[in-house]
Amino acid sequence: MDLKMFTACLIMTVFLIKHSDAAITQWQGTQADGTAIPAFTAGADSDQTTAIELAEGTTGTLFTLTATADAGTVTYTFEGSGNPGSIADSTISSAGVVSLASGQSLDYESGTTSYIFKIIATSSSAATDTGTATLTLSITDRTLWTQTSYVACLSGTSMAAGASIGTYASTDATSTQTVAFTVTGGADQAKFAIDSSTGALTVAASNTLETTTKYVYIVELTATITGVLAEVTTVYVALACSSGAGQITALLGVLLMSVLPSLFC
CATH class of the missing domain: 2.60.40.60 (Cadherins)
Known part of the structure; x- marks a missing residue:
């Protein structure tokens, strides 16, 4: 093998080795209350795990996960069974936001007190550059009023x-x-x-x-x-405060009368 051929083979080998490794190197995120998600435990092939707790009755955003990639932008999807019971919206935003699905609730008394989410991050640099985050969400019991x-x-x-x-x-x-x-x-x-x-x-x-x-x-x-x-x-x-059809109008009026003095004193 001549030198040129050897050099070409060497370059190709390095290229293949580099691109055979997953480009997702790290996961990080925040919980619904804005606190940082506990550090992920690294696994093989950029598969990483962590766990969080959310109080019963939490609505809207459940958590946000983002992945660090070697290159390109990252998109997020649920693994096949990674959205148990379709508890979360099926679409994960480009910012990695996972939200409670419409019509769903985190109900401790339902008997389901934890969910295991599996999220795949894919780098735009190569379809094979992926990593998986496994997050266990445990629900803590909370005393709920029927209204806030x-x-x-x-x-x-x-x-x-x-x-x-x-x-x-x-x-x-x-x-x-x-x-x-x-x-x-x-x-x-x-x-x-x-x-x-x-x-x-x-x-x-x-x-x-x-x-x-x-x-x-x-x-x-x-x-x-x-x-x-x-x-x-x-x-x-x-x-x-009148009852019936005039209730809302009357209530708005008395609320205004109650608030106005504090605005001008």
């Missing part, structure tokens, strides 16, 4: 101590769990009391709600189960 906020639209202009505002209770507990309800915040929390077992909200002793003071009172309630993440909801108690 409520409006109590009351027709009266005054509510005396002991008057009922309504019952606000979590329906997410299992048969073996006991929920405790407490008043924990809000600008007017001192004016309210709640039954710790039923969630019945009333005007607290020695207090009254009057439109001469304000039209909208705000209180935050917390539902707690031992060993489970607590959850907070907000109740807006609106006085002189």
